[in-house]
Amino acid sequence: MLLWIDAADKGYHSNRWLTFKQALDAGGNVRKGEKSTLVTLFKPFQKEAKDDSGQPVFDENGEMVMQDRCFMTSFHLFNVEQCENLPDNLYPEIPVLADVDRIARAEQIAACSGVPVIHRYQDRAYYRSDADHIVMPEVVQFDSVEDYYSTLLHELVHSTGHASRLAREGIVSTSRKFGDPVYGFEELIAEMGSAFLCAELGINGDLQHDSYIASWLQTLKEDNRAVFRAARYAREAFEIPGVA
Numbered sequence: 001m002l003l004w005i006d007a008a009d010k011g012y013h014s015n016r017w018l019t020f021k022q023a024l025d026a027g028g029n030v031r032k033g034e035k036s037t038l039v040t041l042f043k044p045f046q047k048e049a050k051d052d053s054g055q056p057v058f059d060e061n062g063e064m065v066m067q068d069r070c071f072m073t074s075f076h077l078f079n080v081e082q083c084e085n086l087p088d089n090l091y092p093e094i095p096v097l098a099d100v101d102r103i104a105r106a107e108q109i110a111a112c113s114g115v116p117v118i119h120r121y122q123d124r125a126y127y128r129s130d131a132d133h134i135v136m137p138e139v140v141q142f143d144s145v146e147d148y149y150s151t152l153l154h155e156l157v158h159s160t161g162h163a164s165r166l167a168r169e170g171i172v173s174t175s176r177k178f179g180d181p182v183y184g185f186e187e188l189i190a191e192m193g194s195a196f197l198c199a200e201l202g203i204n205g206d207l208q209h210d211s212y213i214a215s216w217l218q219t220l221k222e223d224n225r226a227v228f229r230a231a232r233y234a235r236e237a238f239e240i241p242g243v244a
Contacts, residue, residue, distance in 0.1 A: 003077065008204075010079075013081070017037070017077040017078065020036070020076070026086050028085040029085060030082055030084075036076035036077060037076070039074065041072065041073050044068060044069070044071075045070070045071060046068060048065075048066060049067045072228070106149040106201055106203065109153070113159060115127075116133040117135075117136055120135060120138075121137065123137055125137060125151050127158035132159070132162055132164075134152070134156065134158075136155070147206050150203055150206065153194040156197075157194050157234065157238075161237075170186020170189065171186060188219055188227070189233045189234050192231055193233075193238055195234075196234060200238075
């Protein structure tokens, strides 16, 4: 996601990135004065749980207890458009979807999700977990068609947290409320998930309303690893059947 944001900010058309050494190994070089983009690889894994004496821990069924851990490392990457003399195959033509194709694919994602979308002439978009449906304002109420679909994709990511799908706490919890940490974390997941989908479709919609942004910014302030956990959940939402 960080690479997608940086590419959009700097106007890169390619989604190919490499390290300084990889550019040299490919026979090219990074242009003088170019700045790298720092990205973090976050990879979850499981490790055997051990007690205070260092012995393995077993559950009531005699199965070894596993603990969730994560491996994290950072890379400084350059977009291929920051490089020179690279092989031609590293500069592929990037297909650009016509507006009608982007919209058709977004509509297909919504249809395949199986979540009903109800339109009402009002100013709020939301997902109702108890009814398992999405309520959207009319398309004409948005500043652009892309704003409408980026908002719809945001709500579709919320719907993946339903108990029948990924059962995320921010959706299934009955105690969640606007502005609390659980709510803020779920909003961060939805915004990252919709960003993944928008990047895949080539949709450039605006971010969510300021009140939503404030909730997940507070989450990031309280937990500096929240963005990595949210990215993992967002990726799960992005990859379930019917979403992408």
